[in-house]
Amino acid sequence: MILDFLKIFRETAFTEKHSLSNGLLQKIDSKAKLISFIALILASISFASVYSLIFFLTLNFLLAFASKISFKTFFLRTFFFITFFSTLIAIPTLFMVRGVTLISFNIYSVTLQLTKEGILYALKFILRVWVCISSLTLLTLTTKFSSIINAMESFRIPKVFTMMTSVTYRFLFLFIDEAYRMMLAKENRTVNKMRRIDYMKTLASMMSSLFIRAYERGERVYLAMKNRGYSMETRSLNTVKFQFKDALFIFFFFVFIGFASLIGGY
Amino acid sequence: MNEPVIELINVTYIYPDGTVALKDVNLKVMKGEKIALLGPNGSGKSTLFMIMAGLLKPYKGEVKNFLNSRVGLAFQDPDDQLFCPTLLEDVTFGPLNMGLSKEKAIEKAIEALKTVGLETLKDKPPYRLSVGEKKKASIATVLAMEPEILALDEPTSNLDPKSRKELISLINELCFKRNLTLIIATHDIPFACKVAEKAYVLNKGKIVGNGKLIEVLSNFTLLEEAGLYPF
Numbered sequence: 001m002i003l004d005f006l007k008i009f010r011e012t013a014f015t016e017k018h019s020l021s022n023g024l025l026q027k028i029d030s031k032a033k034l035i036s037f038i039a040l041i042l043a044s045i046s047f048a049s050v051y052s053l054i055f056f057l058t059l060n061f062l063l064a065f066a067s068k069i070s071f072k073t074f075f076l077r078t079f080f081f082i083t084f085f086s087t088l089i090a091i092p093t094l095f096m097v098r099g100v101t102l103i104s105f106n107i108y109s110v111t112l113q114l115t116k117e118g119i120l121y122a123l124k125f126i127l128r129v130w131v132c133i134s135s136l137t138l139l140t141l142t143t144k145f146s147s148i149i150n151a152m153e154s155f156r157i158p159k160v161f162t163m164m165t166s167v168t169y170r171f172l173f174l175f176i177d178e179a180y181r182m183m184l185a186k187e188n189r190t191v192n193k194m195r196r197i198d199y200m201k202t203l204a205s206m207m208s209s210l211f212i213r214a215y216e217r218g219e220r221v222y223l224a225m226k227n228r229g230y231s232m233e234t235r236s237l238n239t240v241k242f243q244f245k246d247a248l249f250i251f252f253f254f255v256f257i258g259f260a261s262l263i264g265g266y
Numbered sequence: 267m268n269e270p271v272i273e274l275i276n277v278t279y280i281y282p283d284g285t286v287a288l289k290d291v292n293l294k295v296m297k298g299e300k301i302a303l304l305g306p307n308g309s310g311k312s313t314l315f316m317i318m319a320g321l322l323k324p325y326k327g328e329v330k331n332f333l334n335s336r337v338g339l340a341f342q343d344p345d346d347q348l349f350c351p352t353l354l355e356d357v358t359f360g361p362l363n364m365g366l367s368k369e370k371a372i373e374k375a376i377e378a379l380k381t382v383g384l385e386t387l388k389d390k391p392p393y394r395l396s397v398g399e400k401k402k403a404s405i406a407t408v409l410a411m412e413p414e415i416l417a418l419d420e421p422t423s424n425l426d427p428k429s430r431k432e433l434i435s436l437i438n439e440l441c442f443k444r445n446l447t448l449i450i451a452t453h454d455i456p457f458a459c460k461v462a463e464k465a466y467v468l469n470k471g472k473i474v475g476n477g478k479l480i481e482v483l484s485n486f487t488l489l490e491e492a493g494l495y496p497f
Contacts, residue, residue, distance in 0.1 A: 145391070146352050146355065146391075166350065166351055167349050169351070170391075171349070220346040221346050223321045223322075224339075224341055224346045227321055227339050228359055228407065229364055229411070230359075237358055237368055
């Protein structure tokens with residue numbers, strides 16, 4: 001299962017094909033996208049109702065469509081990996097929030113009450129996570145990672161942070177690849193079905209080995225940087241150009257967020 | 267050619283775990299020389315390179331860089347060297363750190379990429395490159411800094427014959443056009459024959475032989491003891 005997960009991760013997480021296609025968001029400057037999506041995330045986690053969250057989510061799906069990302073790809077990417085797990089986390093809140101009881105049932109001596117407020121709370125939680133994940137997914141799918149880093153630098157985010165983010169992203173790919181090869185090598189030498197405890201032990205030793213490799217790689221990368229004059233001061237090429245259409249995008253995005261946030265209800 | 271650029275005098279290096287990587291190494295590099303540092307895996311070649319480039323300080327001994335020459339070191343694993351989101355950014359990393367303007371750094375980077383034949387891939391992320399392209403790219407990252415000494419650590423490892431052939435032509439062309447001093451660490455003897463003129467044999471952290479490449483390669487006993495023969 002872990003091997004399958006790594007395989008899917010390898011094939012999907014680092015593909016840049018969407019960022020190269022000719023869609024709406026691909027034409028927008030990375031700075032404009034970064035501002036807009038951060039605003040959307042902040043709006044969704046601070047004061048949005050269920051209706052406005054549904055509006056936000058709809059906006060993201062429409063933007064995905066306009067950016068030539070298929071509904072299936074976008075749904076699977078945004079829902080399956082993280083939102084699905086947040087749904088699992090939200091299940092207990094269905095019975096923990098007090099309010100108008102809809103259904104009541106007993107398990108042994110414990111009485112569980114499914115409340116209307118519990119359902120709304122869980123729904124809001126799931127929708128919030130979904131809006132946040134879909135916003136970030138849209139940003140990363142339609143923008144080259146280097147452009148996101150450039151945009152972060154334009155906003156005066158400390159260069160040490162942007163450099164570390166960039167290096168982390170760069171080497172995440174390498175370590176996913178390394179972990180995948182290690183898993184393949186393990187599978188290759190596994191004849192019978194392993195006992196769960198043995199499997200866990202093998203995984204633990206692989207993780208520690210990967211950690212040491214990551215540490216050693218970090219040392220070597222630092223030496224390679226030092227060899228090219230690095231002295232804790234990061235300099236980079238920032239060639240992002242902000243245009244009128246990008247300002248227009250931000251304006252309409254903010255108008256929509258404002259409008260959707262004002263919607264009352266649950 | 268008779269001007270020394272780097273000299274290592276009785277250099278010893280011990281790793282924190284107590285492993286003696288180099289012991290009393292003496293080595294002198296003259297300007298414009300093409301040297302092959304021959305040795306089996308784990309003989310201390312990479313450590314010696316790091317010391318020459320000033321990245322590691324010797325535990326004992328002295329490193330003299332007579333002309334304050336810049337040592338452009340291309341690491342054995344190009345993935346250590348390519349850490350930026352795009353190839354162009356990776357190649358401009360060195361020039362920008364040298365204090366060049368963005369425009370000048372880009373100019374130097376494009377020139378270096380053209381030299382290694384990768385200018386069309388400048389916007390690609392380095393992890394999308396093939397091993398051969400990565401090797402060339404890592405050379406471009408140091409070429410952009412216009413080093414006086416080019417140090418290549420195991421440049422032919424993991425290369426297919428075509429990429430290997432291309433690399434040999436590239437190295438020879440670079441040395442000819444830029445009048446570079448070249449030091450390569452390798453255990454690929456046929457490759458060393460095509461690019462180097464002089465050789466040092468390193469075994470278990472010690473220099474066990476040196477001289478003209480042809481002379482060193484004629485000494486089969488020496489090569490056999492160092493685990494380099496038969497090739």
